[in-house]
Each structure stands twice: as structure tokens, then as C-alpha cells.
Amino acid sequence: MMVSLSAIIVVGTWEVGGIPYIWNLATKTDRTNLFIMDTDFRSRYTFWTSIVGGFFTWLPTFTTQSQIQRYNAVPTLRESRLTLFFNTCGMILIMLLCSWIGLILFANYYNCDPVTTKTITSSDQLLPLFAIEVLGRYPGLPGLLLAGLTCGSLSFEYFKFHSSYHHRRFRQVLQARLV
Numbered sequence: 001m002m003v004s005l006s007a008i009i010v011v012g013t014w015e016v017g018g019i020p021y022i023w024n025l026a027t028k029t030d031r032t033n034l035f036i037m038d039t040d041f042r043s044r045y046t047f048w049t050s051i052v053g054g055f056f057t058w059l060p061t062f063t064t065q066s067q068i069q070r071y072n073a074v075p076t077l078r079e080s081r082l083t084l085f086f087n088t089c090g091m092i093l094i095m096l097l098c099s100w101i102g103l104i105l106f107a108n109y110y111n112c113d114p115v116t117t118k119t120i121t122s123s124d125q126l127l128p129l130f131a132i133e134v135l136g137r138y139p140g141l142p143g144l145l146l147a148g149l150t151c152g153s154l155s156f157e158y159f160k161f162h163s164s165y166h167h168r169r170f171r172q173v174l175q176a177r178l179v
Contacts (some may be wrong), residue, residue: 004148005097007141008131012104015134022107031106061091105130 016022026032036046043049061067062084070087071080105126114120120129135141 001148001152004145004152005094005101007144007148008101008127008135009097009104011135011138011141012101012108012130015137016104016107022103025107025110026103029106029110031103058091062087101127108134 038046131145
């Protein structure tokens with residue numbers, strides 16, 4: 001997955017016009033202002049809506065059964081905290097990479113919105129469209145993107161399945177001991 005994200009970032013940044021072009025366009029359209037301190041929660045993106053919304057969005061990510069198993073699988077509390085710290089650092093890195101990909105897509109489709117021109121039917125299809133249109137010029141890159149997305153999805157499903165299996169098994173062992 002990280003290879004796919006990196007390929008999209010490197011080739012996409014190059015093809016769209018480079019880091020200065022993407023950043024200047026994002027700044028010009030006010031997409032880089034992170035500290036809008038408006039307290040009206042009806043505003044789309046403010047510092048406060050990001051903090052409160054981000055807390056409730058990411059809370060389930062770090063409190064799932066598979067995450068709790070990771071924290072409990074290490075022998076000491078210190079190692080458990082380190083596990084949480086490195087997990088948080090990894091998630092922040094992935095979010096920063098995905099945010100940069102969003103800026104790349106914004107810069108690429110700035111003058112032409114594929115949803116309004118009916119090229120695609122939903123904004124969820126922007127990344128696959130970008131992969132076909134821009135990355136398609138390079139042999140193998142669309143396949144690399146597809147492989148990365150598939151691997152990321154399958155590993156998530158594997159961990160979900162694996163943790164639910166252990167949860168059921170733990171419950172069976174616990175019930176057998178209580179009887």
C-alpha cells in the first residue's frame with residue numbers, strides 16, 4: 001500500500017506540475033489554512049471541527065479489538081505505549097500522504113470537474129480516473145495501484161477475521177472454564 005501511495009505521489013506530483021505549482025494553487029484557493037478559529041460548527045472546515053470530528057473519527061480506529069490485542073500482546077505497559085505511539089505515527093504518515101494525493105487531484109482537475117462533465121458519476125471515482133488518465137502513461141503503474149489497494153483491503157479483512165476468530169475462541173475457553 002505504501003508503494004502504491006508513493007508511486008501516486010511521485011508520478012502525480014511530477015505530471016501535475018511539481019510541488020510549487022500544487023502548493024501555490026492550494027494556497028491561492030485557501031486549502032492550506034489550517035487554523036480557521038471560527039467556533040460555528042456549521043462551517044465546513046475549521047480548526048475546531050477538525051479536532052472534534054477527528055477525535056470521534058479516529059477513536060474507533062485505535063480502540064478496536066485487534067488494536068487492543070496488539071496493546072495487550074506485549075509484556076510491559078511501556079511497550080504497549082510504544083506500540084500505540086508507532087501506530088499513531090504510521091496513521092499520521094498515511095493521512096499526510098493521502099492529503100497530498102488530494103491536493104494532487106485538486107490541482108489536476110482544477111479547471112475541469114469530471115463529476116460535472118459526467119466523466120465520472122461520483123467524486124469517489126477521482127483517484128481511479130487519475131490512475132487511468134495520468135498514471136496510465138507509465139506501464140505497470142495502474143496495476144501497482146490496484147495491487148496496493150487490494151493488498152491493503154485484504155490485510156484489513158484478514159486482521160478483522162483473525163481478531164474475531166480469537167475473540168470467539170477466547171469466549172469458548174472462558175465458558176468452558178466457568179462450567
